[in-house]
Amino acid sequence: xxxxxxxxxxxxxxxxxxxxxxxxxxxxxxxxxxxxxxxxxxxxxxxxxxxxxxxxxxxxxxxxxxxxxxxxxxxxxxxxxxxxxxxxxxxxxxxxxxxxxxxxxxxxxxxxxxxxxxxxxxxxxxxxxxxxxxxxxxxxxxxxxxxxxxxxxxxxxxxxxxxxxxxxxxxxxxxxxxxxxxxx
Numbered sequence: 001x002x003x004x005x006x007x008x009x010x011x012x013x014x015x016x017x018x019x020x021x022x023x024x025x026x027x028x029x030x031x032x033x034x035x036x037x038x039x040x041x042x043x044x045x046x047x048x049x050x051x052x053x054x055x056x057x058x059x060x061x062x063x064x065x066x067x068x069x070x071x072x073x074x075x076x077x078x079x080x081x082x083x084x085x086x087x088x089x090x091x092x093x094x095x096x097x098x099x100x101x102x103x104x105x106x107x108x109x110x111x112x113x114x115x116x117x118x119x120x121x122x123x124x125x126x127x128x129x130x131x132x133x134x135x136x137x138x139x140x141x142x143x144x145x146x147x148x149x150x151x152x153x154x155x156x157x158x159x160x161x162x163x164x165x166x167x168x169x170x171x172x173x174x175x176x177x178x179x180x181x182x183x184x
Contacts, residue, residue, distance in 0.1 A: 003174075006163045006166040006167050009177075011158075011167075012174060013173075013175075014156060015149060017171040020131070024055045024131070027056060028059030029059075030146060032061055035097065035099075039064060039096075040062070040127075041096050041099070042060075042064055042065065042067070042098075042129075043068070043069055043099065043100050043118075044068050045068075045069055046069065048162070049101045049131070050168075051103075052160055056101065056129065071110055093118060093123045094122035096125075097125040097126075098126050099126075099127045099146075100114055102128065103131050103161055104132040104133070105138065105144055106137040107137055111128055111140065111144075127145040127146065128142065128146065129145065129146035129147075131159070132149050132150075132151050133147040133151070134153050137153045154176065156173050156174065157176075158174045159171065
């Protein structure tokens, strides 16, 4: 599908499923090299990272574990600036290497909250792996060690990312088509 309509707004394809899978494979290879001999805990941030986390874990070949945390900071097409923790970390992470799996890093507010919590819990090393990174929007100083795809500061849906609940199931990533929306 080259275009989709979600909640009355038209989106056009931005990143194909094939491009996504290549980028996920590149991140997995880098993690496999960097963390060889370690047993990291991958901590996937729900809901958006579920597709990235699943595909990434299929390609990670080092001994590792995965768990999930649910946070929210979006409302519609923009960030609220406030992170609401919904489900916390249940594993003992003291002394462990933790890789936070994010769908998208834009302002960095969510990552900052997660990293602070993981430090409080005694993680020895914390790394960030994100499918999408928006450097134009990033306002924090934390390093993003593993970035699959760098994107402009556009509103994106698909491959786990949603627009008010819709679009997570799309294999490709789409961008809001402002020109089509302005004709309405």
